[in-house]
Amino acid sequence: MLNSKKDLTDIFNQLLKHFGPQHWWPVNDPASDLAPFEISVGAILTQNTNWKNVETALKNLKYENLLTPEKIDSLSEETLSSLIRPSGYFRVKTKRLKNYTKYLMKNYHGDVKASLAGDISEKRKELLQVNGIGPETADSILLYAGRRPTFVIDAYTKRVLIRHKIASDNLKYEEYQLLFHDTLLANGNSEVVKLFNEYHALFVACGKNYCRPKNPRCDQCPLKYNNTI
DNA sequence: ATCCAGATCG
DNA sequence: CGATCGGGAT
Known part of the structure; x- marks a missing residue:
């Protein structure tokens, strides 16, 4: 759990470079009050x-x-x-x-x-x-x-963090979340929202395509060079 | 057959 | 803790 600011920033940049923007959350009429x-x-x-x-x-x-x-x-x-x-x-x-x-x-x-x-x-x-x-x-x-700055933790995110030894596997939801809040919450609100929005979606993309539960494709993974910590 | 942008109940 | 909910895409 050391060095996490650099880790988390690097991971985001590498995922974004590899997958590109994920456009979450799709909605037909974003201008609608509904x-x-x-x-x-x-x-x-x-x-x-x-x-x-x-x-x-x-x-x-x-x-x-x-x-x-x-x-x-x-x-x-x-x-x-x-x-x-x-x-x-x-x-x-x-x-x-x-x-x-x-x-x-x-x-x-x-x-x-x-x-x-x-x-x-x-x-x-x-x-x-x-x-x-x-x-x-x-x-x-x-x-x-709500476009509020809170980080979404899911199974994909946990798996990437655990496999990269950024976090252990026995933390509570809010403890995983604090890793992101503590290191990334220092910027302006709208920037944080955009970052959190994109970052969560990128973890999902990585977890589906590379960091899979079984048969992970570590050799092809865009994060493979983060494994050398 | 497997697995999914999880949460609750017993 | 494990069991359960479930149609649909691949």
């Missing part, structure tokens, strides 16, 4: 699930003009689950979406932007109170929907 809500719904639907399948579910909701907190909050569970079925875990995720929209309606009258403004650690705690929103989903919502 864009943050669409991103949040996507963050819940994509839990342990292919993004491709999530897109189909989002398309279903959008086609029916149901992609608002009010609509989803008032939909029957039967209707909602039939629409999001392509994203898998549809019974579980139906409840999770409704838990989230209920939270938005009760506390913010459905105003997603307002729900993500203000003290970031307070907002993070609020999101974590919603059953079905864990640390990774909460941070994805804050970062991608």
Whole structure:
């Protein structure tokens, strides 16, 4: 866990050079007030699930003009689950979406932007109170929907850090997150958001293509020269 | 057959 | 801790 600022900066630069910008988070109309809500719904639907399948579910909701907190909050569970079925875990995720929209309606009258403004650690705690929103989903919502500076830790990120001996395998989510916050949070807010946004997506690209659970392609990996620490 | 932009429950 | 949720793309 030493030397981590240099490590993490180098890793980002090498991944960006190799993969290029990843354009997360895809949304049809970024200027719409509902864009943050669409991103949040996507963050819940994509839990342990292919993004491709999530897109189909989002398309279903959008086609029916149901992609608002009010609509989803008032939909029957039967209707909602039939629409999001392509994203898998549809019974579980139906409840999770409704838990989230209920939270938005009760506390913010459905105003997603307002729900993500203000003290970031307070907002993070609020999101974590919603059953079905864990640390990774909460941070994805804050970062991608709210443009707030919080780093998203996922299985890919952990695997890269552990294999490069930047972190041990027994840390808690927030401890992995601190590695990034402690070393990269010193810049201006919008720069940090852009960095965190891109960095997380690059870890995913690396974890899928090279740093795989089995049969990792270390010989071809864009980070192979970071192994010499 | 395998695996996915995880979280909760027992 | 392990078990469970799940359709769809490859």
